[in-house]
Amino acid sequence: MRVLVTGGAGFIGSHLTDALLERGDAVTVLDDLSTGLAGRLDPGVAVHRESVTDAVALTRLAERIRPEVICHLAARIDVRASVADPAADAGVNVVGTINVLEAARAVDARVVFASTGGALYGADAEIPSPEGLTPEPEAPYGTAKYCAEQYIGLYNRLYGTGHTVLRLGNVYGPRQDPAGEAGVVAIFCGRVLLGRRPTVFGDGAQTRDYVYVGDIVEAFRTAVDHGRPGVWNIGTGVPTSVLDLLELIGRTAGHAPEPLFAPARPGELQHSALDVTRATAELKWCARTSLAAGIAKTYKWAEAGEPIDAKC
Structure with a gap:
C-alpha cells in the first residue's frame, strides 16, 4: 500500500512509519521538521520538508506519489500554546486538516x-468517556481537533469518502522529547535521570489515560486495513493520577523522586480516560502494554541517551 504520513518524523509518526515499512508498505513522509527529526527515520524514506498549511505543496506531493492512504498526524499539540495563540493552533490543526482532505x-x-x-x-x-458524548473541550487545542473531525465527517457525507478518526489518549514512549512542553512521562523520566525534581502542576490528583506508542501504532495499522469510516477512542480505559505515574517512574529508576508543586495550568482537564469498548468490538484492537512495562521501556530509552536511533 502507498501511504503518506504527515508529521512522520515526529514522536508517533516515526514509529508508525517504521511499522508500515516493516510490513512492506511504500511510505512517504511530509513534515515541516519544526519538532520532528528526520534522523529518526530509515535513510531510505523520502522526507518532504513541507507544512500541511501549504495546500499547494501538499496537493502537488499527493498527485505525484498517489497515496492510497494518508495518515494525518501533523499538528500543534501543546495545550498551553493553544491557549496563548489559538489562531496559530487553528491554522495548523483545522486549516491544515482541510488541506489534507483536499489533497x-x-x-x-x-x-x-x-x-x-x-x-x-x-x-x-x-469517566471513562465513550465516543457518543458531546465534546466540550476546555482549550483551543481540543476545540480545533473537534472542528477538524467535523470537516472529516462533512467530507464523508459530501463526497462519500471513507475517512477515519482515532481519538488518542495520552501517548507516551521512546522518542518523546524529555525536554518538550508536552508528554509528562518523557518529561518526568528526563528530570529524574538528571536528578531534578519533577514539576507537578496542581495537586497531582488529576488523571489521564496513558497509552503506549506501540499500541497506538497498532491502532493506526488496524484502521488503515479496516478501510471504513468511523470514530474510535484509542486508549486503555484506565485513569492514572500524576502522582501514581511519578511513583511508577520512581520504581523503575530505583528511587522515589520528590515532586515540586506548581499552580494548575489553564485549559487542562482534571480527569480524563477513554472508553475503548467500540474499538475493541469494531476494530478488534486493545492496548496490550501495561503502564509499568511501557514506563520501563521509556525510561531505558531516555537512560540510553540515544533519542534518534533508539527503537521502541
Missing part, C-alpha cells in the same frame, strides 16, 4: 486522522 480528494485517498480524546470530552464528561 486526499484530489487522488481518491483515505485519511486516518490522529485526533485527541484526552482534550476533547470536557470537565464534566463521564
